[in-house]
Structure formats: C-alpha cells, structure tokens
Amino acid sequence: MSKENEYKEIFLAEAVESHEELNRLITELEKRPDDKKSVDAIFRITHTLKGNASGMGFKTIADFAHVVEDIFSAIREKKLVLDDQIFSSLFKSIDVLGELIHAVKTGVNVQYRGIKTKLEVILNSLKDNKKTDTEDSKSSDYEETATNNGFPEDDKTTTLPQQKPEGFEYDNNDADTAQKQAADETEPAESSKIIFSDHVQVPVRKLDNLLNLVGELVIERDRIIGLNSEKISTSEYSRLNRISSDLQYSVMDVRLVQVSFLFNKFHRIVRDTASLENKSVSLTLKGTETEIDRNILQIISDSLIHLIRNAIGHGIESMADRKNVGKPEEGNLTLKAISESDAVIIEVSDDGRGIDTNKIREKAIRNGFLTEAEAKNFNDNDIVLMIFEPGFSTADDVSELSGRGVGMDVVKKALDSIGGAVSVTTQKGIGTTFSLRLPASMAVKGTLLFELQHITYAIPLSYTDAVISIRKKEIYKVSNGLVTSHLGKTIPLVFLQDIFELPYANLINESKVLHKTYDSTPADKALNIVIVSYNTRIMGIVVDKLLQQKEIVEKPLMKPFDNVKLINGVTILGNGHVCPVLNVATLFNLIFIRNYTTKKN
Amino acid sequence: MQDKKESKLNKEAEHNRESLQLIVFKLGEEDYGIKISQIKEVVLTPSITKMPQTPAYVKGVANIRGNIIGIIDLEEKFGIRPGITTEEANQRNNYTLVVESETFKMGALVTEVPNTLTVSTAAIEKEVELVHNKNVDTGYIQGIVKLKNRLVILIDIFRVLTEDEAEKIELPQHEVG
Numbered sequence: 213m214s215k216e217n218e219y220k221e222i223f224l225a226e227a228v229e230s231h232e233e234l235n236r237l238i239t240e241l242e243k244r245p246d247d248k249k250s251v252d253a254i255f256r257i258t259h260t261l262k263g264n265a266s267g268m269g270f271k272t273i274a275d276f277a278h279v280v281e282d283i284f285s286a287i288r289e290k291k292l293v294l295d296d297q298i299f300s301s302l303f304k305s306i307d308v309l310g311e312l313i314h315a316v317k318t319g320v321n322v323q324y325r326g327i328k329t330k331l332e333v334i335l336n337s338l339k340d341n342k343k344t345d346t347e348d349s350k351s352s353d354y355e356e357t358a359t360n361n362g363f364p365e366d367d368k369t370t371t372l373p374q375q376k377p378e379g380f381e382y383d384n385n386d387a388d389t390a391q392k393q394a395a396d397e398t399e400p401a402e403s404s405k406i407i408f409s410d411h412v413q414v415p416v417r418k419l420d421n422l423l424n425l426v427g428e429l430v431i432e433r434d435r436i437i438g439l440n441s442e443k444i445s446t447s448e449y450s451r452l453n454r455i456s457s458d459l460q461y462s463v464m465d466v467r468l469v470q471v472s473f474l475f476n477k478f479h480r481i482v483r484d485t486a487s488l489e490n491k492s493v494s495l496t497l498k499g500t501e502t503e504i505d506r507n508i509l510q511i512i513s514d515s516l517i518h519l520i521r522n523a524i525g526h527g528i529e530s531m532a533d534r535k536n537v538g539k540p541e542e543g544n545l546t547l548k549a550i551s552e553s554d555a556v557i558i559e560v561s562d563d564g565r566g567i568d569t570n571k572i573r574e575k576a577i578r579n580g581f582l583t584e585a586e587a588k589n590f591n592d593n594d595i596v597l598m599i600f601e602p603g604f605s606t607a608d609d610v611s612e613l614s615g616r617g618v619g620m621d622v623v624k625k626a627l628d629s630i631g632g633a634v635s636v637t638t639q640k641g642i643g644t645t646f647s648l649r650l651p652a653s654m655a656v657k658g659t660l661l662f663e664l665q666h667i668t669y670a671i672p673l674s675y676t677d678a679v680i681s682i683r684k685k686e687i688y689k690v691s692n693g694l695v696t697s698h699l700g701k702t703i704p705l706v707f708l709q710d711i712f713e714l715p716y717a718n719l720i721n722e723s724k725v726l727h728k729t730y731d732s733t734p735a736d737k738a739l740n741i742v743i744v745s746y747n748t749r750i751m752g753i754v755v756d757k758l759l760q761q762k763e764i765v766e767k768p769l770m771k772p773f774d775n776v777k778l779i780n781g782v783t784i785l786g787n788g789h790v791c792p793v794l795n796v797a798t799l800f801n802l803i804f805i806r807n808y809t810t811k812k813n
Numbered sequence: 814m815q816d817k818k819e820s821k822l823n824k825e826a827e828h829n830r831e832s833l834q835l836i837v838f839k840l841g842e843e844d845y846g847i848k849i850s851q852i853k854e855v856v857l858t859p860s861i862t863k864m865p866q867t868p869a870y871v872k873g874v875a876n877i878r879g880n881i882i883g884i885i886d887l888e889e890k891f892g893i894r895p896g897i898t899t900e901e902a903n904q905r906n907n908y909t910l911v912v913e914s915e916t917f918k919m920g921a922l923v924t925e926v927p928n929t930l931t932v933s934t935a936a937i938e939k940e941v942e943l944v945h946n947k948n949v950d951t952g953y954i955q956g957i958v959k960l961k962n963r964l965v966i967l968i969d970i971f972r973v974l975t976e977d978e979a980e981k982i983e984l985p986q987h988e989v990g
Binding site: 428665666667711712713714767769770773776777778779782784788789790791792 | 859860862863864865866867873874875876879881882883900917918
C-alpha cells in the first residue's frame, strides 16, 4: 500500500472515531446544555478534524468542520445560546459531517451546502453584533493550538470563510430559507447508516505478546532443525523456514511506526522552550518517514526531549550573541532520522556554540571522574561522552529547563535499556550533533554465549569488542582490582564470579573482594576473557568457557527478579534452559563508580 | 446492631456448610496446604538456572512452557532445614507447584507428589496461637486444618513472598555524590 493510501486510512479511522465521539457529546450536551466540558470537547475535536482534513486535502470536510468549530467557539464564549432550533441544526450538521467523512471512501456526492450556509448565517448574525471582539479572540486561539497539531495547517482554514452564497442576506428570514434547503437535503435512510472503520486498534500489550510468541517459535524451529540435522536434510525445512521468517517480519512490521509520529510533537516543545529561554529557534525535520519499533520510540522520547531542551538551553546562543559572531539571529535545530540495515540513527543537531571540551576536562578532573593523565589521553569526542556519566553537568548555572546534571545520564540509561548507543560530535562555535543509534526492532538481539559455573549466560554483541585467552600470570593486582594488557593498553579485569557472589553491591569496596577467584587460580591456567566496552571505557570479564554467537529473543525479568540489576533479561536456549543476559552497563557502573567513590574518599 | 449479629450468624452457618479444596504437600515432616485456587499447575521440576544477587531461598529461574518463573525453596524460607544449592535443588526436588496471581508467577519446590484434599471450612481453625519466633513473620499462616489423625497448615502462598519481601532482593543503590 502506498504511503498516501495509508495516511488516508489513518485519517479515516480517526475521523470516524471523532465523528462517533461528536455524536455522543452532542447528545450529552442536549441533555445538559450548560455542560462546559462537552462544548470544549466538541470544539477540540472539530478543530483537530479540521486540521487533519485540510492536511489531507479534503477541503469540504475541513471547511465544514471549520464552521462547526466556529459555532462551538461562539457557544464557548457564551455569544450563542443553545436552543432547540440550534440543536436540530447541530445534529444535522454532525450527520452531514459523518456523511462527508464516509464519502472520502465511497466518492458519493454529499449535499452539505444548505446546512453549512445555515450555520454561517447563525454565525454572521452574531458577528454583526460583536464583530471586532470575536475576530480578536479567535485568531489568538488558533495560534496557540495550531502548533500542537501534527498536520500542517493551511492558512486558508484559519481565517473565517468570507464567501457568502448569493441571494443570502444576514437577517432572520434567510435562516428560514436555509432551513428549508437543509430539510430538502435530508435523506433519513442514509444518515442513520452505521459506518465501520477499516482500521483495528490493538493495545501494544497484545502486540508484545504476539512478538514474544513468534520469537519463541523461531527459537523452537532452530532447535528442531538442529536436532534432526543428521537425519533430515535442512532443505526439507525450507518452507517452514520461509513461513516462520515471514511471520516474524510481518509481526515486526505491524509494530513499526514512522518517526514523524514523535518528531511532529517537538514543534511545540521547541517553541515553548525557546520562548522560555528568550531565544528564537526553528526546527527542521528530516527523514520523518523512517520507520522504527513503537516501543523503542516510546523509550527514547524522553531522551529526545532532554536533548532538545539542552540544545536550546545551552547549545544555541542568545540572539545578541549570535548576532555578534555573525550568525543569523534565529538558531536552527535539526532532527534527522536515517535508516541503516537493522538500526535507525536519530540525530539532534544545533547550530549553537558547541560544547567546550576543555571545560569538561577540567570538571571531570575536579570532580574526580578522571585523573589528569586519563583526561589527557581522551580525545575531544571521547571527553564529550563524560556528560553522560551520572552526576556530571557542565552547566554553571541552573536554568529552569536543563542543566541540573540529571538529564544526560537519563539519556544514556534509556539507550542502554534497548541496546542503543550514543555519540557526539561538536565543533566550537559551529554546533553539536548528538547521534543516537537505535535497534530498529526489539525482536532479536545478537549475543555471545559464555559459561560460568556451569550456567550459560549471554552478553550483547553491541558491547563486545573481542575475546582473548591469557594466562593468569599476565594478570596483576593493582590496589583492590586487577589489570592486564590488551593491544598495548592496560585494562581493568574482573572475575565475573566474584561480582555474582557479592550479596550486596556496596561490598565491592571491601578489599580483596575482587581478588578472590584470582587468588585461588593456579598461575599457569589459561583464562577466557571477553573484552567489553561501554561509553569509552574498556574492561575484561573473566569467564569459564566461551560458547558460540547466537541471535536471541530477550524477555524481561518478572517479579521477584525485576530488581536484579546485573541481569537485564533472560532467553530460553535450544535445550529449554533459561539463559540470563548480562547487563553490561550496570557492570561498568558497579566497577567504575566504585573507583570514583574510593578516589573521593 | 441486631441485624449485624444475625447476618454474622448466618454467614457462619453458611461457612460451616462450605467446603474447600486444598493442595497438600510435605515440607519437612509437616503437611502444608494451599487453596487450589492459588495453584495453576503442578509440574516436574525443570532445570533451574541460578540468578545472582537474590536471597538464598530463591533458587533461580526455570522455563515452564515458555514462561520464565522464579523458583523458591519453602523449606529454606520457613527455616525447616538449612539451605541447599541450586544444583542440589535440581536433583532433590521433583515437583514444582506453580502459583499465579495477577501480579506474579512463582514456583515452589516440593519433594513428593502433592495431593488434593477437600475439607469443610468448619474444620479450619483460623485463630491459632503459635509459639512465635519474633524474627519470622508468620502472617502467611491462614489457619490449621484439623483432620482425624493429622494436621495441615494452611498457608497463603502469595503472602509468603509479599511485595516488601520482594523488594528486599533489591541491591542497595550506590550513592553518587
């Protein structure tokens, strides 16, 4: 299906729903004409409908909804008093609106001018009385709501339709004429038809369940094929393979949404943030048709808000400053989505002052995050990543929106939870780009399996750099920890066993805790080590045995394990056993935050 | 007031006529019972995978028909015998009672095949005076079922692992200054 048709279907589904809601609300309103809530709700729904219809180019619906909206705006401002006559016109107009929506699909010609004119007459009679007053309050009303709307608004729809059909004047006689015409158009049989939408709304929970089941099916398929590989040739399974893969991709596809779904909401946030900061910022959206898993989009939405607020608060300079350095007064913020095989990259770029890497370096040293020697070794792009450390902030002042030193580590955490990554490029005086690399789907994850104490664990490949084997004598004790050298660099090392055996995480500060397994290991023993990296840091994890790489479907941990931080989730292996998936981010935090605290003490 | 008393009496009479189905199993030397409505199924214990950073009586997780379920050792939790390792648990406990509520699923290890037992609610003594060990919360004991020649301790399995108990599993967070 083409994008155009897909949009049309979505529009129709929403419009039919809006129409039903309008029907319900107006019936309620008739019972209690003073109910301000219903009036507000109808006004809001017609306004949205108008915006969506004009965005789709359905001018008749947009114009008609616009008139209804004006009527309710008048009711809201108490300029129009609801009586039986007006109610009958309103009911009629909502029926006509429903027919117009239906006509988008069927192409049927709907008579709507009579009732529309009648509503306009009602409006105009009001306007003659208090013309200036209405115009003023209305135009400001529009400006506020327009930014919140996903669809681009046609300028035409925001001004009152001024065309008056010939032969109509604005006195009460004409209202009668119009009513007659309206009565002529009534076709009772059609107006009471029930319309079904072609869309089904499904709770995400059900989709999650479906995806889980498909994931298990794929695992089971691989297991059975593996079991019988000697007896039956794998080509026997080609149909099974194809069908189950198609099924998997279809389910994944159902969960995909366009990033525009989220991006369009940022117009308002940018505007509000900029006005609060007294700055002028325009938002550019690129690649909005890129598709991504709905849950992933939800998880990173807060992070994107943080990044945007930070970019406006700290990145983009004040108007005066921009003028001084020869930039246009209006700053620009770009949100860009790029699709890349199995990943989606979302970039947030500003054309502001850039991040002062020297400031970060100073602060990292001052607050004990890095030693001076370490800070020197980090290049500019690496040092910028320090802002994602918990409790790190470069903002010297605390502004209302950002810069409290929380924010950035929240971004990092959200990305960790879905196996994403972040990188930053910044150029002083030119701007900063935050680039978020996200998996396009949550379905499968590449992992490396390893064994420890006869239990198989998985570690996400996105954190794994290399696997090496060294002898124990190449490992040295340094203070409370262990180090070895890898590719000419000295890296910290832990025996995973020691970490797992800790009953409480804070015991890691006790001396010798991390030497336990090391001390009981013979000097000549070859040790298997997985080199993992996370946010510029590298570390080695000692495990018992390395197994193969495997695509897994990860399941979240349920109670009472949802608080186990070192394990991110579990998967079921081909043999039916449960395999925990290591949370590398927590492991790093555990090891390195310990270092900060010991340094500070 | 009068009404209240009357309805209470009625209720009690109704109670006496009602019967209750229990799943009965042995922990240590004693018989324990759980209301059948709290039990989802009884399965042969699958292979248990140990989880780090959990209390000792939590033996790990297991895959029961595609569901990942936490397995607890009630004998250890109730202090009936000293704890065993996950490996030992894998060998010793043949059956797992799967309990399910809206919020969680859990498996409890038992060594022998559990039986069903129908008892009249009248046979359940609800207010039991126990010799309390101050350190052990016995709130999960719902009553004692008195039968001809044996006693069954009726427990509320959901209360055994209540919310705050589950939270104790959480590691103390690092303070980052």
